[in-house]
Amino acid sequence: MAATGETLTSERILEATEEVLRRHGPAKATVVDVARALGVSHGTVYRHFRTKAALREAVTKRWLDRTSELLAGIVAEDGDPEVRLRDWLAALFAAKRRKAGLDPELFATYTVLTDENGEAVADHVTDLIAQLTRIVRDGTESGGFTVSDPATAARAVFHATGRFHDPAYAREWQRPGIEDEFTALVDLLVRGLRSPSP
Amino acid sequence: MAATGETLTSERILEATEEVLRRHGPAKATVVDVARALGVSHGTVYRHFRTKAALREAVTKRWLDRTSELLAGIVAEDGDPEVRLRDWLAALFAAKRRKAGLDPELFATYTVLTDENGEAVADHVTDLIAQLTRIVRDGTESGGFTVSDPATAARAVFHATGRFHDPAYAREWQRPGIEDEFTALVDLLVRGLRSPSP
DNA sequence: CAGATGACAGATATTGAAATCTGTCATCTG
């Protein structure tokens, strides 16, 4: 019997799971904990998610999607593609750095989750590169950028800036001078995109 | 009493330590193992290295230095800086990828060692960026590159290519298409370095 | 009868006692 009067939805299970992960961390968060938090038996949770791994993957996807949505707004703007590219990269860096700085434990928890859900991360990366591709293509069509293959260039830009968005580098995001390094790299990449063909 | 007639040098201890690490892996390699491999008591090893951590750090440095020396050869060549830059980056990628592919366990062992010796790695990175800076400066002076600060640009290039030399990405180095990604990124960076000032 | 339950088997994690290792140092040896 549920402790609240609300219907038990997958959505509510995901919220409870996030809370349990926040409280106990990724190593100790169990399906039993999630069920207890919801006031149901753990068998009920398994009615909505086939396995614990599937539940954790769903939580991971939700988390990644929040970032995607934030950045999609910048892609949709109209304005100078170069400015949008810089804004997009800066927003990605800022979002990650903010999360890592604000609640390092929670960030570490999600880093564990992303490490164990390679496919969800790959999808997310595909999504982000598609967003970047759109900006680069806009820049190519409006004449600011001179790349032959926007998708390839976008992929290169994404991976080149990994140091500023890959959680593996989170430790470095607190260091002084990191902002300047970010700016120097983005400047170099933008110069490369604008450069007259070789 | 040593099993061989040779004098016990720090060098011989380092060689034995590498062998023990290769055989037992980073988690199980002990100072006692190293002493046994040399036919001496473990107290003797402590006469040459104050702690186990210092011993492992020395092994790590040796390993990193081998890569530095390899690349220093390319820096010293004379020839088109753009070509040297491409060669240098390709050599770094190839060396890492070769090691990771040839003996994944040993590579994993050294990845653990580098993870626990942040300072040695930082020195190594400083060294590599200094090498890159020399190439970029040459390119600037001979007119091929147009950057205002070669050291900053070199740092940006190094970090931009992290995906192709940071052991954290070793898994991706086996994937098809990785060569093309590498080429696309290096092309973009070189275009950025050559680009007329903004 | 749709949805929830909790007992259950096998897998995984925790725990605490025993074994091993690290680092020191008084002693030994060539």
Add this chain to the structure above:
DNA sequence: CAGATGACAGATTTCAATATCTGTCATCTG
């Protein structure tokens, strides 16, 4: 006496017993 040794204390790791968890399913309930 420079260099090596091995006994030792405290720290760390191993191992096996114990507890908890995951995932299933026969049963229950509104």
